[in-house]
Amino acid sequence: MPFPRCLVCGSSVNDAGVDHVHRFPRNEQKSKIWQDAMGIKYIPGVSLKNYSICSRHFTVCSYLNRVTGKLCANAVPTLLPASSVGLQSPSEQTLETPSTPPRSIFRGIKGLSAADTTPRKQHLMNLVKSKEAHIRKLKKLCRKKTSDIKSLTNIGDSTVVRNVFRGMSSVTTDFLISQLRCAKKSPRGRRWITQDKVLALALFKKSPKCYRLLRKMVALPSKNTQLAMLL
Ligand SMILES: [Zn+2]
Incomplete structure (x- = not known):
């Protein structure tokens, strides 16, 4: 002990x-x-x-x-x-010189101002502060990695995916990317870019019957989506 x-x-x-x-x-x-x-x-x-x-x-x-x-x-x-x-100054000294502002974790805790601390308390406070700084660093890293992961899932803008489809025509690339983007979305959750809608409209104009058949096989904008674009 x-x-x-x-x-x-x-x-x-x-x-x-x-x-x-x-x-x-x-x-x-x-x-x-x-x-x-x-x-x-x-x-x-x-x-x-x-x-x-x-x-x-x-x-x-x-x-x-x-x-x-x-x-x-x-x-x-x-x-x-x-x-x-210096550590245990008289109270009047405390009144004259404001104690160092405590970190957020120590805010509101009595007896932890610079005037009231003992070396052991100071050491423990420094330890907590360093751990707090470490946690802040880790949180920052977490945020960065999360945004990295998010940008990876945004395959439409991914250069990796663009490189996979390199050599194909832009129409084919846009179509394949739209299929990848919408594969796991419910029909109402799908979002289409203008190129997707233009391709869908072209197919629909060629043959509405064939378009309905295609919609059963691949993700394509609905008729209402196409009409909304024309309005
Ligand atoms: Zn003593």
Whole structure:
């Protein structure tokens, strides 16, 4: 199990100059006094009993026994090490300089502004931010691949399909592409370009009976579609 870290400076008992790590008092009033002394913004109803503070913030007088780490009943942390001043600045500093705007994921979460973070929190926030950036990159890649796939399915404009039909007349190419495009569509879902309609009209004018027979074999515009073009 990892050693508890100081909420103010992020140190643990493993670090130099830290002899003990003390829990914040369960008593709310006492906890508030500690928080005020350390420049931590007090939020009513939010207990810091699960958070700790290291011995570097207590004067020697605060201890009943320095060896065992027993604090006086009215001990209050008063020392702010230079390294933690920037991290846990007094509240007035927070008011003067706006904290860095949190990323969308951290928006609305209290205690994550630059003034309230500990090194561990900062590290985790950076980790989340980097993962978020990675997800954004992947989403962008997904969008690009999706549009690539869509453009592939649009066979009418596909150069690959055009190359397959290379050497055929433009009428044949247009007809074959229209068949490919409309093969999986329901009759009402088919869309025709002008060339398709012109070819269909030519066939229909030649022989309406033959056109009806052809419509049973291949996808061709209906009579109404042709009439709509003429109007
Ligand atoms: Zn500390």
